Amino acid sequence: MKNILLFGAGKSATVLIDYLLANAPRQKWHITVADSDLMLIKSKIGKSYYATPAAIDIRDQATRQQLVQQTDLVISLLPPALHITIAKDCLQFSKHLLTASYIDPDIRKLQKDIQKAGVLFMYEMGLDPGIDHMSSMKLIHSIEKKGGQIYSYKSYCGGLISPESNDNPWQYKISWNPRNIVLAGTSGAVYREKGKTKEVAYEQLFDQSKTVQVPGLGKLAYYPNRDSLSYVDVYHLGDIPTFMRATLRYPDFCEGWNALVKLGLTEDTQKHPTDQVTYFKWASQNIKVDKQLSNEENVAQFLGVSPKSKIIRQLKFLGILNGEMINLGEQTNASVLQHVLEERLKMGPTDKDMIVMLHEIEFERRNIATRLHSYMIVQGEDNLRTAMAKTVGLPLGIMAKLVLSGAVTLTGLHIPVLPEVYNPVLKELEEYDIRFEESFE
Template sequence: MKSILLFGAGKSATCLIDYLLANAPRQKWHITVVDNDLMLIKSKIGKSYYATPAAIDINDEPVRQSLIQEADLVISLLPPALHIVIARDCLKFSRNLLTASYIDPEIRKLEKEIEKAGLLFMYEMGLDPGIDHMSAMKLIHSIEKKGGQIYSFKSYCGGLISPESNDNPWCYKISWNSRNIVLAGTSGATYREKGKVKEIEYQQLFDQSKTVQVPGLGKLAYYPNRDSLNYVDIYALSNIPTFMRATLRYTEFTEGWNALVKLGLTDDTKKQQTNNMPYFKWASQHIKVNKELTNEENIAQFLGVSSKSKLIRQLKYLGILNGELINLGEQTNAGVLQHVLDVRLKMEPSDKDMIVMLHEIEFERRHMGTKLHSYMIVQGEDNLRTAMAKTVGLPLGIMAKLVLSGQVELKGLHIPVMPEIYNPVLRELEEHDIRFEESFE
């Protein structure tokens, strides 16, 4: 019986664990799920004969390495900074590794060693990054095979709340790691538009009124995602005038988040003592408070809006304009904000989330210009089996099956942009109602 070792039992792991357990009898594999929270692991694996919980401290090297030595395949859903720890162990003990996280400079340093060892380390095998790469490359290869010349590529993806569960002024609820939400965009963004490289600083990133039309949903806001140009060579589109990858949100979210950025509440660089600190004092730390004005009026004046505006209603909803004490010990602003989001924007048991992905590709074929729209909308079932958990977890599960059944001969450090990976993965995702619709202009 083959052994799969999964690190991480959090929000994104639920549907991956379901998939691995459902396939275990036929595939003849056993899953060991590692987390520091035993009850969390047990809540995900139930009493399955095919799964074993392992509640460990990830920094306990002997225990961690003994688990990796016993595995045939390792999957990591740990926070991104910890993947390198697992990767080094996998390299040491010759184990293949799958993860949904971005390739980073640390793992790049091991690229030659991974290839020399004959191992497969497949990164960016989730949703975004993951399904975005696979679906985009399938479209790109299809267009080019038919003689099309691509001159504009735009790809958008967002984890949103489903319309029936959209009941707060932020039009957002937490369906994945809240720390990643708080820190999203902090490195700014780079992309190419009409032949010019655009660089946007974090402070201006959410100050964009840019929207895109999604069939069945109407207009959604977007902001450019990280350094899009990292992918132009990988997609073999290095010379096209327009290339951008972006994140989708409802417009209310980007407007509200822009205010949090202006207030300095997403900063993760300096810690301060929050015990006995009122939320309003924290929220107003970068502004000159006029004691003759209300808390709402002070913040509104700084942001240049009315104290009765939607923006102030959003901040009041988070509970950060009152005198309640924070009492979280030493925290960065980002740490306090993460706590606020976890409390105020949490998904209730009956809530459903939604994943939206859209590719817009413009190309010329036989001297005729064409615009291709390819979009995917996935609905979650509840606050556990979310659309986010499905779209992050299932590609990893399918990839695990391909590797362990010997259907993948690929070696080295990769992301899923090749036909031998994206064709079978996208085909099986359709069996789980994760599919794209296409239209042309």
């Protein structure tokens, strides 16, 4: 019997838990799901003979380490800042670790120790990062094998609402960690275009009405992700002239979010009192309010839009132009905004989300320039078994199976860019209708 320990039973864990339980009898697994919310765990594992709930406080070192000691492989779906705690436990007790989060500087410092311990720490094993790496590397290796010279790589991914559930002025509903949504893009972006390095500050990130066409969906807006250039060497693309990774949204979302940034409502460093403070007072904290004008007119004037514009409609939809009291104690603007979004942009019981990923790769072979489009659209089933939960959870589950069955024997700190990882994972993902369509121009 092999033991798997999963930390975190939140939004992204549902389909992963389903997968682990479905495979448990045949693979001879037992799964322990650890989270602070016992009822949440029980709602995900049901009465399965192959699963045990563990309600723990992640700061309780003795209990946490006891769980790690007793397992063969750990999967962490905790918030990114907590991964290092789990990673150090896994290192101490020589356990494999899988997570969907980015490799960060803290884990980089442990790289030699991980290799020395002879265990596998597979990071970035979700959707984006994750499926984007695997599908990109498969394309890149295939082009290079045939003698193609790649000169432009652009990759886009977005967690969106499915067209039939797209019924609010933001054209968006929350299908993953709401805090990550609020803070997305705060560090700005760096990418390369036609040989020039471009740096975009956070304040300008959503200001660009850049769009791409996605078959069957039409025009989607995008904004560049973080530091795209940190992946150029990982993908072995050297001094490629154009390299960009970006996030996809419906165009209306980017316009509305740009307004929230201008109003200063995504700021996360300073705490403000919110008791007996109205949402409008909070939303207009950086505006010189004219008492002669309505709330809508004051905000519209500051943003340089009409009071009847779509952007004002979006802000009214969030309820932040009214006189209701916030009453959340001391909070940063980002925390208040997160509270608002969780309430106003939550998915209803029958809502469906959608994941869209698109790669555009331009290359030359035998003096012929070719553009390759490769895209994937995944639909969610409902507000629990979302497309987001599928695309984040299934790669982790499949990877756990490959490691515990001995099909993958890698050790050290990795992300999924090697053929022995991406080939079997992408192949099994197709069984769950997670597949790419390709076309050439």
